[in-house]
Amino acid sequence: MGTHVIKMPDIGEGIAQVELVEWFVKVGDMVSEDQVVADVMTDKATVEIPSPVSGKVLALGGQPGEVMAVGSELIRIEVEGSGNQRETAEARPVEAAAAPAPAPAPAPVAAVAAVASAPAMNAPASTYAAPDIVPRQAHERPLASPAVRKRALDAGIELRFVHGSGPAGRILHEDLDAFMSQPQRASASGSPGYARRSDSEQIPVIGLRRKIAQRMQDAKRRVAHFSYVEEIDVTALEDLRQHLNKQWGDSRGKLTLLPFLVRAIVVALRDFPQINATYDDEAQVITRHGAVHVGIATQGDNGLMVPVLRHAEAGTLWSNAGEITRLAHAARTNKASREELSGSTITLTSLGALGGIASTPVVNTPEVAIVGVNRMVERPMVINGQIVVRKMMNLSSSFDHRVVDGMDAARFIQAVRGLLEQPACLFVE
Structure with missing residues (x-):
């Protein structure tokens, strides 16, 4: 040997x-x-x-x-x-x-596509024969992804009683399914509810979470942040989006608001090149970019990633929409490559339905601007002396005040607002 x-x-x-x-x-x-x-x-x-x-x-x-x-x-x-x-x-x-099959990585490390689970785990839960439970020690931390841990917590299951079939004994969703399909096994973990708890959990900050923490801390320490919030009437934009989806959704793909926002940013940046820029504060050099590489902030199970929609200025609504979907899926399944996660010149971030009323997004250094989208709501508005219901949405954007003046930031967002409120202008050259 x-x-x-x-x-x-x-x-x-x-x-x-x-x-x-x-x-x-x-x-x-x-x-x-x-x-x-x-x-x-x-x-x-x-x-x-x-x-x-x-x-x-x-x-x-x-x-x-x-x-x-x-x-x-x-x-x-x-x-x-x-x-x-x-x-x-x-x-x-x-x-x-x-990797042949994606699976979330155990908390709190960065997830990547994992080795495929054992063939036996491909069987339906109803036919799965759970192995005898060999409880781990109370202090022993079993391997499991954040999603599996949350699901087990919601179900009142102690993971130390669950057999893990993944690599190195990692507990998979299939293992939870099998465990919960055996009532006598699930009862071993104790009943859920409002029982007093005294447990605690220490989570080392490593992997993707460490990178996120370092970047956010560095951005807040080095960038002179300021934020600007603007209200936008997107009623006409929503009507156009729904019409385009009805007309061409089946053949070209469904459109969300994001490709329209990308288009508005691209058009507005023609008059504000100082915002499509990166700042090397050590060399004291600002680089203004002709290409618009839009970072699309994407939340995964293990943290925030920013895949990059390259050359958004050259894409159509549908080509950009398709690429956004592809990049978001790659990021969420941890398949995005190093090249797909770097090189952005401005970032677009959205929490969708959870977008709240306003936010203060953190600039994605070395960029100098980030555009944040809040949720869309229907509200009564006064137009020409009449109260009408309109679809309203806020843009909450942040800028690096070392590079971008407040008036330029406001004028840029106002330009974006004008394009979104009169969406035909998005396509007028």
């Missing part, structure tokens, strides 16, 4: 170190060739590290949350033959998008 050492691979683009996000194996496990053993994270993208060999895990080179240098020892595996203990062998990094 020999020892095969897998070193932290060189992911490229000059990256010297990465964060170890999650292990899918533990010491003593048997691994097969091409099995994913760990997730690591660069500044934005999460990458899976597969094993190039089959064998038994002898040692792990770090703990989740640890920042490791490229070339450092990641894992040792006992293999048949002489191994490569004296050689330099690196695992082949595979982008998360290449």
Whole structure:
């Protein structure tokens, strides 16, 4: 028997170190060739590290949350033959998008597409034979995604009683389905309701959550934020959107408000190039961009990601709508590539129906502007002395006051407002 050492691979683009996000194996496990053993994270993208060999895990080179240098020892595996203990062998990094089946990662680390669950878990819950329950210790934290944890909490189930069939014993939704289909098993976790609780949970800030925290803290520390809120009558815009969907929705795809907002931003930026810009505050250089690369803030199970709609200025309503849908799905399923998550020149953020009345979005540095969309509501408005019901929506936008003057920001949003209230102007050249 020999020892095969897998070193932290060189992911490229000059990256010297990465964060170890999650292990899918533990010491003593048997691994097969091409099995994913760990997730690591660069500044934005999460990458899976597969094993190039089959064998038994002898040692792990770090703990989740640890920042490791490229070339450092990641894992040792006992293999048949002489191994490569004296050689330099690196695992082949595979982008998360290449995984065969997506699954959320355990809280609070960044999720990537996970290894497909065991074949037995593909059976319906009604035919699933749950294994005997071997309760974990009360202090033991089972592996599970945030969505699984929330579902278990809502159902009053203690995860330590649930058998996990995923990698490294991770508890999947299928495991909860199987557990809850066995009444005598579910009762083992105690009854839900309003019983007193004294438990607590410590969640290390690692992976995607750490990156989000760092970026938000850096943005608030370095950017001179100011926000501007404007009310917009979108009645005519909604009428146009519904008409276009009725006319061409089946053949071209349904339109949401987002592609109209993107179009309005693109047209308004022609007169306000200082807002479609990035600011290098260390070099003291402002770069104004001709291309409009719109970041679409997207909320996933594990945190906020900003995939980029590139060259929005060249897209039609439907082409931009299709690309927004594709990018949002890629971000939510953790399949967005590093290139798809970088390079934006202005960001659009929306909480949809949860958008509230107003908000103060944080500028996505090094950009200098972010446009926030609040929810649409019907309200009585006075028009020409008459009270009429109109569909109203607020735009809550933030700017970097070091680059964008208050009057320019207000005029820009007013231009967007005019385009949305008279949507025919969106298409007049």
